[in-house]
Amino acid sequence: MLRVEGLEKRFGGLTALSNVDINVDKGKIYGLIGPNGSGKTTLLNLVTGVLKPSRGKIYVKDIDVTGKPPHVITRMGVSRTFQIPRIFPELTVEENLFAVRRKSISKDRLDEVLKLVDLTELRASKAKSLGYGQRKDLELARAIVLDTDLLFLDEPMAGLHGSTIGLISKQIRTLNKEMGKTLVIIEHHLEELMQLTDYVFVLDHGEKIEEGEPDVIRSSKAVHRAYFGG
Amino acid sequence: MPASALLGIYLSLISGISYGLIISLLAGGLSLIYGVMNNVNTSHGAFYMLGGFLTFFAVSSLHLPIVLSITFAFAAAFGLGLICLYGLIPKRMWVSKDPDSQNIVMILFLALAQVLQRGVFILYGGGSVAVPSIQFGSLALPGDIFISYQTVISIAISILSYVALIIFLRNSKIGKAIRAFSQDRELAEAMGVRVGTIALMTFGLGVSLAALCGALLSSIYSVNAATGWNELVIAFVIVTFGGIGSISGSFLGGLVYGIVYSITQYYLPAYSFVIALVLIYIILITKPTGILGEIIERA
Amino acid sequence: MKGLESSSYASWVGRINPRDINVIIFLVSVVSSIIIFFADKPYLKFIMMYFFAYSIYTASWDLLYSYSGQLSLGQALPFGLGAFFTIMFAQFANLPLVLSAILGTLAAGAVGGSIGATTIRLKPGYQGIAILLFSQVLYWLTLIAFGEEGVSFFSETPPSETTLYFTGLTLFVISMFTIYMIQNSEYKLKLLAIKGDNLAADVCGINVRLHKVILLYLSSLLAGLAGTYFGIFISHADFSIFAVPNSFLPIGMAIVGGIGFLGGPIIGAAIVTMIINILPVWYSLAITYFVYGIVVILILRLRPTGILGLLQRSVRKEKSKVVKS
Numbered sequence: 001m002l003r004v005e006g007l008e009k010r011f012g013g014l015t016a017l018s019n020v021d022i023n024v025d026k027g028k029i030y031g032l033i034g035p036n037g038s039g040k041t042t043l044l045n046l047v048t049g050v051l052k053p054s055r056g057k058i059y060v061k062d063i064d065v066t067g068k069p070p071h072v073i074t075r076m077g078v079s080r081t082f083q084i085p086r087i088f089p090e091l092t093v094e095e096n097l098f099a100v101r102r103k104s105i106s107k108d109r110l111d112e113v114l115k116l117v118d119l120t121e122l123r124a125s126k127a128k129s130l131g132y133g134q135r136k137d138l139e140l141a142r143a144i145v146l147d148t149d150l151l152f153l154d155e156p157m158a159g160l161h162g163s164t165i166g167l168i169s170k171q172i173r174t175l176n177k178e179m180g181k182t183l184v185i186i187e188h189h190l191e192e193l194m195q196l197t198d199y200v201f202v203l204d205h206g207e208k209i210e211e212g213e214p215d216v217i218r219s220s221k222a223v224h225r226a227y228f229g230g
Numbered sequence: 231m232p233a234s235a236l237l238g239i240y241l242s243l244i245s246g247i248s249y250g251l252i253i254s255l256l257a258g259g260l261s262l263i264y265g266v267m268n269n270v271n272t273s274h275g276a277f278y279m280l281g282g283f284l285t286f287f288a289v290s291s292l293h294l295p296i297v298l299s300i301t302f303a304f305a306a307a308f309g310l311g312l313i314c315l316y317g318l319i320p321k322r323m324w325v326s327k328d329p330d331s332q333n334i335v336m337i338l339f340l341a342l343a344q345v346l347q348r349g350v351f352i353l354y355g356g357g358s359v360a361v362p363s364i365q366f367g368s369l370a371l372p373g374d375i376f377i378s379y380q381t382v383i384s385i386a387i388s389i390l391s392y393v394a395l396i397i398f399l400r401n402s403k404i405g406k407a408i409r410a411f412s413q414d415r416e417l418a419e420a421m422g423v424r425v426g427t428i429a430l431m432t433f434g435l436g437v438s439l440a441a442l443c444g445a446l447l448s449s450i451y452s453v454n455a456a457t458g459w460n461e462l463v464i465a466f467v468i469v470t471f472g473g474i475g476s477i478s479g480s481f482l483g484g485l486v487y488g489i490v491y492s493i494t495q496y497y498l499p500a501y502s503f504v505i506a507l508v509l510i511y512i513i514l515i516t517k518p519t520g521i522l523g524e525i526i527e528r529a
Numbered sequence: 530m531k532g533l534e535s536s537s538y539a540s541w542v543g544r545i546n547p548r549d550i551n552v553i554i555f556l557v558s559v560v561s562s563i564i565i566f567f568a569d570k571p572y573l574k575f576i577m578m579y580f581f582a583y584s585i586y587t588a589s590w591d592l593l594y595s596y597s598g599q600l601s602l603g604q605a606l607p608f609g610l611g612a613f614f615t616i617m618f619a620q621f622a623n624l625p626l627v628l629s630a631i632l633g634t635l636a637a638g639a640v641g642g643s644i645g646a647t648t649i650r651l652k653p654g655y656q657g658i659a660i661l662l663f664s665q666v667l668y669w670l671t672l673i674a675f676g677e678e679g680v681s682f683f684s685e686t687p688p689s690e691t692t693l694y695f696t697g698l699t700l701f702v703i704s705m706f707t708i709y710m711i712q713n714s715e716y717k718l719k720l721l722a723i724k725g726d727n728l729a730a731d732v733c734g735i736n737v738r739l740h741k742v743i744l745l746y747l748s749s750l751l752a753g754l755a756g757t758y759f760g761i762f763i764s765h766a767d768f769s770i771f772a773v774p775n776s777f778l779p780i781g782m783a784i785v786g787g788i789g790f791l792g793g794p795i796i797g798a799a800i801v802t803m804i805i806n807i808l809p810v811w812y813s814l815a816i817t818y819f820v821y822g823i824v825v826i827l828i829l830r831l832r833p834t835g836i837l838g839l840l841q842r843s844v845r846k847e848k849s850k851v852v853k854s
Contacts, residue, residue, distance in 0.1 A: 048732060074734040088725035091718065099718035100733035146734055270654040272602065318826065329653040333600045334829070336657055337780055340602060341826045344777055348819035459773045463662045470655060500673050504666050511662060515647050 001026045001150055001182050002047065002078070007056035009042055009206075016042040017206045020056070026149070029176050030184040031193045031214075034203035035227055040186045041083065043203065044152055048080050049073040060150070079143040080152035083186075085135035087142070089128035093119050096127050096138055102147045110145065116171065117141045132159055140171065144179070151175065153185045157192065165189065169196055194218060202226065241375060242492040248381050250488015252388045252446055256461055257468035257480040258395065259439030265475020266412045266432040267325045269335045273314075274465060275458030276343035277307055277437040281444025282453030283350055286359045296364050300445045307441030311434040314342055324429035325415075343458070351455040358452035361445065384446040391442060392481055395435075399477070404431055412475060460503065467510045486510075546713075550837070550844055554792035555705055558584075558799065562698050566691075574694055575762075576806050581697035582759040583782060584798035585704045588791070589751035590779040592708055595789040596717065597744040598724035599645075600653075603660035605776040606667060607641030607749035611756025612766035613671065616682045626688065630757050637753025642746030649741055664771050672768035679767025682760070693762050700758055704751055709791050720744070752779075774818065781825040787837025796836050 002024040009017040017039040024030055032040050045051040047058055049070035058066045060076045088096050097110050114120045117137035122130065127138060136156065143151055156172070157165050169192055175181045187193040194200070194214040202210040202217060204226035210217060217223055256278055263271045281303045288299035315324065318338055323331045363380035371377055399405035404427075411418040411428045419425065444453060444461075464487060472483030490509055494502040546552060562581075565573050590604045615633030618624045624632070648659040671679065688696070711717060722730045723737050731737045760766045769775070778801075779794075786797020801821065808817040828835060 050728065050732065069736075069738075070728075070731040071734050071736045074732060079734075080732060082729070086726050086729035088722045088729065090725055091721055095718055096722075098715075099722040100730075100735065102734070142733060264654065268654075270658060272658070318830075320830070329598065332654050333594075333598075333657075336600060336602065336654065337784070338826060338829060340777055341781065341822050341829070344774060345819060345822035345826070347774075348815050348822060351815040352813070352819060456772070459661070459665055463658070463665050466655065466658045466662065470651075474652075501670070504669050507662060507666060511659070515650065 001061060002184075003059040003062070004043075004047065005057045005059075007043070007046060007058065008054045009039075009046055009051060010054045015206055017046070017053075020203070020206075020208050022201055022208065022211075024150070024182060024184060026182050027176075027180065028182060028198040029172065029196055030182075031197040031200035032184055032186045032203065033188075033190065033193065033200060033217075034209075037205075038203040038226075039206040040203055041154060042206075044080065044154055044186060047073075048078060048152065074146060074148065077149040078152070079146040079148040079150070081136070081139045081143050081154055081156065083154045083158060085132070085139040087127040087130070087135050087138050090126060092124050092126055093130070093138055094123040097142055097145045100142055101145045104147050105145055113141045113144050116144070116174070133164060136160070144175065148181070150182045150184070153183065153187075155186055155188065157187060157189045165192060172196060237373060237375075239493075239496050240373060242496040243489070244371070244375065244377055244492075246490075246492020246495055247485065247488040248377070248385055249447075249491065250484045250486070251385050251481075252443060252484075253461065253464055253487070254468060254481050254484020255388050255391055255443040255446075256440050257465040257472070257484055258392065258477050259436035259443075260462075260465045261469040261472070261475055261477065261480045262439070263433055263436035264469065266408055267429055268327045269323075269325075269332055269339075271339055271433070271436065272336045272462070273339040273343040273346065274437065274440050275460070275462030276346040277311070277440040277458075278444035278447075278461045279350065279453055279455065279458040280307060280310070280346060281441030282361060282448030282457070283354065283359065284441060285361045285445040285448060289362060296362055296449075299361070300442065303445045304438045304442045308434040308438040311437035312430050314437075315430060315433045318342060321426060324433075325425055347455050347458070354455065356455055358454040359448070360452040361449040363449050378450070380449050384450065387446060388443070391439070392477070395439070396477060408432055463507060467507060467514070470514055471510060550840055551709065551712075551790050551792035554795050554837075555709070558795050559698070559702060562701075566694055571690075574690065576802060578693065578697050578758075578762045579806065580798055580802045581701045582755045582762070583778070583802055584701060584795050585758070586752055586755035587779040587782040587786070587794035587798050588704065588708050589748045589755065591783040591788050591794050592711070592751070593744055593748035594783070596711070596720040596724065597741050598653075598727075599741060599745065600657040601645070601660050601748070601776075602657035602773075602780075603662070603664035603776050604748075604752055604779050605771050605773070606644065606660060606664040607637045607752040608756035608759070608775070609664070609667060609671075609766065609770035610637035610640055611753035611758075612760025612763075612770055613680065613756075614753075615757045615760050616680045616764075616766050619684070620680060620682055626684070626761070630761065633760075634750065634753045634757045637756060638746060638750030641749025641753060642742070645745035645749060646742045649738060649745075661773065661776065664773070664776055668768050668771040671771065675767065677767065679765060679769075681766075682764040687764070688761070697758055697762070700754060704754065705791060705795070708751075712791060777822075781821060783835075784825050784829050784833075785835055787835025790837055792840070793835055793837040800836070 004020060004022040007017055007020040008015070020043060032043070034040050042051065046053050049065070049068050049072065052067050057064060060073060060078055063076065065073050065076065088099065091099060094110065094114065097113065101110065114123055117140055119134065119137055119141065122134065127135070130138060140156070156168050160168065172183060172185065176183055185193060185197065194217070197214060200212065200214055200217045201208060202223050209222045209226060210220050256274065260271060260274050263269065284303035284306050285299045288294045288302040289296060294302060319335055323335050326332060363378070364383050365379040368376035368378050369382055399409055407418065407423045408428055408431065411423050468480055468483035468487050471486060472479030487506065487510065491502060491506040494505040498505060562577055565577055586604070586608055590601060593599050593601055611633055614636045615629050618629035618632050619626050644663050645660060648656045651659055719735055720740060722733070722735060723740055727737050782797035782801045783794050784797070785800055786795065787793030804821065805817055808820070832838060
């Protein structure tokens, strides 16, 4: 589904990512974790075409997409959300979806998606009037409506609490089990993430220091050192 | 190469580089404003024009000596800049990276430029005014070339102003606050630096540099009410070439502009301005990273 | 902005809504134009020709700004090119006027759009000035090439006033209709998404750069059309058509009338055209434009939605009054 080889990104003198290899198989839920500044969002930006890598290759469904612009990569089946939701402020909730939907998504399907994220009642409201949590819902809905096989979620639980987090987990499971989407989730809520994912990648200081199933990660010394030091 | 051609190039270089060194003051002001406030001052050329007219006014109506007149122009432009920023632009837009806000600010400044231009036209008509030189006469350079004292003095004032600006930014309380603010806004605000003060000071300083440049160049060339748009465009090219927010970059960029201009001046005098602009613009577009800064957006 | 009816997405797409105030304004202006023609006041007819040209000119700027978020500070570039190319084709290449006009408009659109396309990669603040740069370049090029007299159009069989007038009206109708269709199409959503957030739109599969370029060409084409008509009925074009104040004109008109909807440029062009033709009778041209600049600033600060915004608000008030009673 997605393959990254020797990926590297430098900003001037700063190396944000060095020599990262990642393989994402179809149908699973993946986690991407690491302390702040470890390069998770940079990796996401590279893979979705927002940034160009300094070195390395990116393959989506075995096709080389290194250096291609975001809309091309999205058309090939990769969509994403942002850490701080980027919705289209002057469009209404339903216009936000309608503007980007693939032709394969029918108008009824749009209604379903609105229902899934619980925004049906706000459908005619301008997106800029939405609160933080609602914006995250809208972004998720928009990513779904793009009808991609692979979906990246950048800290979907950030800034939310308690029962809302449980709802997000439920939505993610629905996306995976019922819609058959492959997911890669960047998160700091580690416990929830471990319960949700099939496989986890760990970054630290721009390098991949560990990967494996959640149990492996939980007991990994390297991961502990990265997060808690010593 | 024949001696006459060398002489011709030499002449061009002298006038071109002289111009570049002085006009870089204008660019420095624009760069300062954009670097700190994230806003493009589309009225910058109008303040250049005002610099010439304020000086002329001080000389002809206030009967001040020329050096004092130039100082008057600098100070008056500073004050006018403060008034314009405060009265014209909503405070939340003074420092903003939001493109919608930036667009509105640019339109407001453009409207301001129109008003200033027409205002000057109403007061002085459409004719050109020239400001008297600080020192008449010319300096003899090797090769039987003459450069006017005024040009030399203007270059000196320009360089001195640059030095003064850098010292001000590095050592004065406000200067340090401005630099801290442009590097890390949140931190600066947490340490008590206030957006409003920074914006006002920066804008006032930026446009007074423009006016100073206008005061100096209106003694070598002249100004009229419609002057300023060429200069704005030149400043834009210099600033983006030298790096946004980089004062020394503007100086370097001014030098580069002067050289390019002098070369085109030599070969195609009528079209020199146009060619110089387009050449530098092409470099900007095709070379992704500027000399001292990155100007092209990714994606 | 018209919202979507509950559970019928974009029901407004492709339909001309007779209760849309923009349509009303458009129809009023067409009807007024016809009435004015038959009122037989030659000076008024001349002002109307200005109106036709300027409303298309303003609409071209507004389309680019409000529907792709690109601010052009040099819209005089394609406008002036339209005038120059058309007159040059007719006068120097001796082509028939209609052909010259078509070629002139296309050439202006092509050149303007291509130059605009080079500015896409610049930071938002600088894109506007880059286009201004080229309008200045053309200012000097035409001054050097044609001097202060510029180019003029002489013909043994110049078009009659009636022809000119109704051509202008026709161009007005076609242009406004085209723009209205764009503003009421699904495509509009894509454009507004781009305007709202370039990166988010790109990441959602929208080819941001392509659509920005499309709009640049479209905007230049319309401005070129306006300039072509302008050059024809004035029969003259010189370097001053590229001056920055001429680039400010459509901006100010759009702000006065109200940006973002078709009705705004129409109202703005109508009002400002009247002002700049009537005020100089008593005051000088400089004072007129001085006042114009101040008016634009005031409206932008105090009533940013312009006159159209005021009209829309009163319409909404009327509607809610009806509902309540």
